[in-house]
Amino acid sequence: MTADTLTQTRQAEQGRQDRLKDRILCCTVAGCESAGGQVVRAALEEQVHTQGLAGQVEICGTGCMGLCCRGPLVRSSASDVIYAEVKPGDAAALLRADRSKFDGRVIEPGHPFLAGQRRIILANSGKVDPERIVDYIAQGGYQSLLRAATEMTPAEIIAEIKTSKLRGRGGAGYPTGLKWELVARNPSSIKYVVCNADEGDPGAFMNRSVLEGDPHRVLEGMAIAGRAVGAQQGYIYARGESPLAIARVKTAIEQAQQTGLLGGSVFDSNFHFRIDLRIGAGAYVCGEETALLASIEGLRGQPVPRPPYPPEHGLWGHPTLINNVETLANIPSIIEKGGEWFASIGAPASPGTKVFALAGRIARTGLVEVPVGTSLRTILFDLGGGVPPGYEFKAAQTGGPAGGCIPAQHLDVAMDYDSLPHIGTMMGSGGLIVMDTSSCMVDVARFFMEFCMEESCGKCIPCRAGTVQMHDILARMTRGEGTEADFPMLEALSGLLKETSLCGLGQAAPNPILSTLRHFRGEYEAHVRERHCPAGHCQIPAAVGETV
Amino acid sequence: MTPAVPDELERAISRHHNSGDALIEILHTAQQLYGYLSPPVLKRIARALKLPPSKVLGVATFYHLFRFTPRKAHSAVVCLGTACYVAGGMELMSAVRERRGANPAEWTIDVGRCVGSCGLAPIVICDGEALPRVTAAQLEARLKEIHDGGHVNPDSPG
Numbered sequence: 001m002t003a004d005t006l007t008q009t010r011q012a013e014q015g016r017q018d019r020l021k022d023r024i025l026c027c028t029v030a031g032c033e034s035a036g037g038q039v040v041r042a043a044l045e046e047q048v049h050t051q052g053l054a055g056q057v058e059i060c061g062t063g064c065m066g067l068c069c070r071g072p073l074v075r076s077s078a079s080d081v082i083y084a085e086v087k088p089g090d091a092a093a094l095l096r097a098d099r100s101k102f103d104g105r106v107i108e109p110g111h112p113f114l115a116g117q118r119r120i121i122l123a124n125s126g127k128v129d130p131e132r133i134v135d136y137i138a139q140g141g142y143q144s145l146l147r148a149a150t151e152m153t154p155a156e157i158i159a160e161i162k163t164s165k166l167r168g169r170g171g172a173g174y175p176t177g178l179k180w181e182l183v184a185r186n187p188s189s190i191k192y193v194v195c196n197a198d199e200g201d202p203g204a205f206m207n208r209s210v211l212e213g214d215p216h217r218v219l220e221g222m223a224i225a226g227r228a229v230g231a232q233q234g235y236i237y238a239r240g241e242s243p244l245a246i247a248r249v250k251t252a253i254e255q256a257q258q259t260g261l262l263g264g265s266v267f268d269s270n271f272h273f274r275i276d277l278r279i280g281a282g283a284y285v286c287g288e289e290t291a292l293l294a295s296i297e298g299l300r301g302q303p304v305p306r307p308p309y310p311p312e313h314g315l316w317g318h319p320t321l322i323n324n325v326e327t328l329a330n331i332p333s334i335i336e337k338g339g340e341w342f343a344s345i346g347a348p349a350s351p352g353t354k355v356f357a358l359a360g361r362i363a364r365t366g367l368v369e370v371p372v373g374t375s376l377r378t379i380l381f382d383l384g385g386g387v388p389p390g391y392e393f394k395a396a397q398t399g400g401p402a403g404g405c406i407p408a409q410h411l412d413v414a415m416d417y418d419s420l421p422h423i424g425t426m427m428g429s430g431g432l433i434v435m436d437t438s439s440c441m442v443d444v445a446r447f448f449m450e451f452c453m454e455e456s457c458g459k460c461i462p463c464r465a466g467t468v469q470m471h472d473i474l475a476r477m478t479r480g481e482g483t484e485a486d487f488p489m490l491e492a493l494s495g496l497l498k499e500t501s502l503c504g505l506g507q508a509a510p511n512p513i514l515s516t517l518r519h520f521r522g523e524y525e526a527h528v529r530e531r532h533c534p535a536g537h538c539q540i541p542a543a544v545g546e547t548v
Numbered sequence: 549m550t551p552a553v554p555d556e557l558e559r560a561i562s563r564h565h566n567s568g569d570a571l572i573e574i575l576h577t578a579q580q581l582y583g584y585l586s587p588p589v590l591k592r593i594a595r596a597l598k599l600p601p602s603k604v605l606g607v608a609t610f611y612h613l614f615r616f617t618p619r620k621a622h623s624a625v626v627c628l629g630t631a632c633y634v635a636g637g638m639e640l641m642s643a644v645r646e647r648r649g650a651n652p653a654e655w656t657i658d659v660g661r662c663v664g665s666c667g668l669a670p671i672v673i674c675d676g677e678a679l680p681r682v683t684a685a686q687l688e689a690r691l692k693e694i695h696d697g698g699h700v701n702p703d704s705p706g
Contacts, residue, residue, distance in 0.1 A: 034665040034678035068667030202629035205664035240576070240613045242664065281572055281611030284661070298571035300610040359631035359666030366667050397630060433630045433666075447633055451661075457610075 001260040002268055003146055006137065013138035021056040022078040024094070027126060028061040029212040029244055030205055031068030031366070036088075040072045043088035047095050057095065060135075063213015065126035067113055068366035070105075075126060082107040113364050116383040118345065120353050121329045122369045125213030130248050133255040136216040142261055144335035148224045149269045152335075154184055157228040161331070163339025167350050170196060170287075170324035171399065171428045172504075173417035179321060182311035183229040186319040191231035193222050194315065194322045196292060197238040197245070200284040201400025202451065204431035206355040207325035209367055211238065211245040214329070215252035219275060221328030223262060224335060226273040229321050234275040237292050240282055249277055284401075284455035288503045289322045291457065302459045303503035324429070326355060347373030347416040354415065354427070358384050360434035361391050370415075377411040380434060391436040395519070399428025401448045401455075402508030404515025405441065424515040426508075440537035441520040442527050445513045446474035452509040463506025466497045470513065480540030482528040490517070556581055557589075561596045568597045575608055584615045620656045622694060624648075624674050629662030631669040639684045640672050647691045654695070 017023060026032075026041040044059045065073045070084035074094060083094055084105045093101035107114070119125075128135040136142070148157055162177030183191060195218060199207040211218060222234045238246050253275050256262040264272045278296045285291045286301040293315050295301040314320020330352060334342045343351045355369045356379060363385030370379060376396060380386065387393045395405040398415075404425030406413060413419055417427050435444065453467035470493050473486050494510035501507045517524060526532050531540050560577040564570030574597070578589050585608055594601040608614045624644045628637045641659075648655040665671050668680030672687055674694060679687060 031665045031667040031680075034663075034668055034671060034680050068665070071667070200661070202633075202662040203631050203666055204662065205666065208664055240611075241661070279573070279576060281576065282613035282661075283611050295572065296569075298567075298569040298573075298607065300607050302610075357666060359669060360634055365631075400630070431630070433634065435634055439634050444634070447630070 001266075003150065006142060006146060006267075009134055010137050010140070013134040017077075017138060020058055021053070022076055022095075022097075023058045023060060025060050025062045025065075025075040025077065025126060025129075027063070027065050027071060027073045027075075029063050030209060032064075032071035032073055033244070035071040037072040039088050040074065040086050040091070043091040044074070044094065047091040051092070051095060053095065060129040061131070062128065063125040063130055064122070064209040064367050066117070066122070066366045066368060067107065067364060069364055070107075073107075073126075077127075080109055113366075113368070113383050113385070116378065117369050118353050118371050119369045120333050120345075121210060121217075121326055121355055122213065122367065123333075124217065125209060128214065130213055130215055131251050133216060133252065133259060133261075136214070140336070141216055141332070142220055144332040145220050145223050145227075145261065146267055148227050148335055149267045149271045154228045154230060157224060157335070158184060160334060160339045161228070164330075164334045164342035165339075165349075165351050166327065166330055166334065166342065167352075167417060168324060169326035169330075169354065169429070171402065171426065173350060173427065176323065176327055179311060179323070180225065180228050182309075183231075183319050183321040186312065188319050190318045191229055192315045192318060192320040193226045193229065193231045193234040194292070194296070194310075194320055195222055195234065195236040195325060195328055196287065196289070196322055197236055197249075197325045198280050198287045198292060199239055199325070199429060200287050200455075201402075201429055201431050203357065203359055203397075203433045204400055204429050205357050206367065206430045208239070208242045208245045210325050210329050210355070211242070211249055215245075215249045216256065217329045217332055218249075218325055219252055219256055219262065221323075221331035222275060223266065223273045224331050225321060225323065225328065227266075227271050229319075231321065232272050232274065234273060235278050235296055235315070236275060237278045237280060237286070237296055240280045246277065246279060253277060283457070284451075285457045285503070285505050288505060291503065292322070293320065300457070302457045303505075305502060326430075346371035347414065347418075350417045354430060356415075356430045356432045358432050358434070360397075361387055361393075361436040361439075362434040363388050373414045373416045373419075375412050375414055376406060379415065379432070380411070384434070387434065387436060391438075393434065394437045394439060395435050395441065397433040397435065397444070397512075398431065399426040399511070400431050401451045402426065402504065402511055403428045403431075404511050405435070405444070405519060407519040424518050425511070438535055438537060440478070440533050440535035441516040441523050442474060442533075443478050443535075443537055445516045446471065446478055448512040449474055449509065452505060456505065456509075460500075460502035460506060462497050462500040463502070463509065466493050466501075466506070467509055469493055470497075470510070474513070477524065477527045478533070478538040478540075480527065480531040480538070482524075484528065486528065487524070557592070558596070561593070566597055568599050571597060571599065571604065571607055572611070575604075575611075575614055579614060584618050586616070621654045622675055623656040623658065624672060624691070625658045625660045625663070627660035627663045627665075627669070627671045627673075629660065629666065629669075631666035632660075632662075632671060635669040636684075637670045640670055640682065640687055643684045643687050644672070644691065647688070647695065651695065 028037040074083045166176040167173040283301045291301040291303040310320040449471040456463045458464045594604040
């Protein structure tokens with residue numbers, strides 16, 4: 001592939017798409033897949049055939065369009081509307097664009113769920129066929145890699161990323177430009193770029209959706225990173241539980257290698273970059289960077305103490321850059337539009353956008369991408385439509401098992417890396433779960449502690465034994481068997497785990513407890529002192545002699 | 549055991565140049581071929597990769613996705629990710645456990661840690677079929693139907 005052939009491919013595909021009467025895009029992933037998206041796609045294909053529209057109307061499978069709760073979703077490119085809750089029987093009417101058959105099921109671009117978003121990472125998701133590289137190229141894909149490989153020096157690329165002030169989207173928020181510089185400065189001749197796609201937080205499916213909806217964006221981001229830091233080999237470490245994401249990444253890598261966008265002499269430059277896929281096998285701790293590297297090497301995914309950090313000593317001892325899927329997905333846009341453009345979006349200290357997965361007791365569930373720093377209220381109530389009638393908002397859980405719960409009085413908090421720690425939680429990878437008054441916060445804390453207990457790798461004692469002890473205390477409380485002595489014990493154990501655990505899993509495991517103790521202490525006290533669950537969730541048997 | 553396709557595993561091993569780094573990849577391939585990792589299969593892998601059998605077993609048992617017993621005729625994956633848990637996933641788990649209690653030889657139960665369909669919580673996957681926003685009563689009815697109707701699990705080996 002050369003600069004000219006990239007342009008030709010782009011123009012040819014754009015021309016082909018423009019000549020079509022319509023492109024019908026069917027979401028066939030995650031929620032829409034569970035709701036029957038594939039059947040709808042097949043019905044539409046059959047109708048195209050029956051109505052003799054072959055060659056005029058194209059049916060494609062795509063990635064996530066966002067509004068998962070109303071799937072299966074189908075988008076018509078010609079009219080730019082999304083049809084919701086499509087059934088196979090709707091196929092004929094949909095192809096005729098007969099909206100009368102879709103009463104209340106036509107979602108216009110001005111719908112609050114869509115209008116409130118700013119899509120950079122998900123720009124193509126739901127709009128391109130992720131299994132065809134030319135579709136990505138038609139959207140301007142791989143132009144940034146072309147620039148990075150042929151017009152920019154590695155130092156210029158890193159300068160651009162530093163200007164953008166992009167921070168790692170995996171949760172910790174480390175400045176991406178600084179990390180790249182650390183790896184680039186290392187004189188080693190062998191270096192690696194690793195994409196952390198081991199998204200294991202329950203309630204989080206952002207990375208998976210990016211890989212399912214627009215895998216080439218991540219490959220392009222990785223290749224640019226490789227060029228910047230001087231690596232020739234990349235690995236994507238994907239979660240074994242997402243077979244569709246794995247299949248689509250595999251296809252994308254094959255297509256990019258066949259067209260010469262990955263492999264030897266990218267765009268006839270002296271830059272060589274290969275990407276291989278490694279598949280995890282269900283261990284949450286592998287999201288931790290040193291555990292992830294061990295897993296790529298075919299070992300048990302157990303973390304090792306840092307320093308040395310992976311930029312110095314990573315895969316097989318060589319300097320390794322590890323970035324999360326969402327971080328890498330931002331790179332092509334930053335190279336295309338410039339670091340200053342990116343820095344102007346969102347919060348000044350942590351610019352850009354963030355993808356959140358909305359779930360739980362909320363009217364509209366799904367994926368949203370908003371500028372960093374958008375208030376929680378805007379996300380939940382303007383985009384998410386608020387809590388459905390008949391329910392009352394209690395808390396929003398962010399950051400998964402490492403995060404915390406945000407109560408109603410903090411709904412106006414800005415969702416960014418610096419504001420959330422002030423109220424005892426963290427940005428995390430982007431799971432956002434809304435709970436109503438029927439959720440018991442003690443039980444929610446127990447749920448997360450159970451998760452950490454099961455996922456502890458067992459290497460360091462504070463995490464291995466501490467999570468079990470903390471889970472036991474919380475489980476006792478939910479059975480109405482807690483005592484006053486449990487409070488100082490929970491706090492002492494929390495401190496111990498935070499300070500002495502080897503890796504992030506153990507260090508962050510107490511967060512859900514500390515955050516619920518801080519905002520909902522009364523609920524813990526009711527369980528212990530009154531043997532009563534205010535949410536009515538825990539089944540606490542009445543004591544002898546007590547009247548119910 | 550006699551492997552169904554004797555050479556497939558060897559081909560995968562040589563594709564990875566008998567390298568110990570590829571152990572997890574090869575375990576995935578073996579599980580895909582045979583449905584589970586039996587002691588003879590683990591020993592074969594250890595020999596081919598020149599690794600101690602203890603290390604192969606140590607790696608395999610570390611990861612949740614590897615199984616060491618054959619799959620049963622029917623399977624149920626109850627998602628207990630956060631969204632499904634707060635939407636009543638545990639009640640669904642009880643329903644599934646009750647069914648297995650009645651026919652322990654026929655049902656494999658797995659806990660799903662978020663299947664990525666949080667918008668449709670709570671969700672259970674029975675024999676590969678997703679049951680979105682399912683209630684305990686609906687689930688019980690479906691489990692009984694699958695069981696009585698001689699439904700063939702597309703995911704079950706053989």
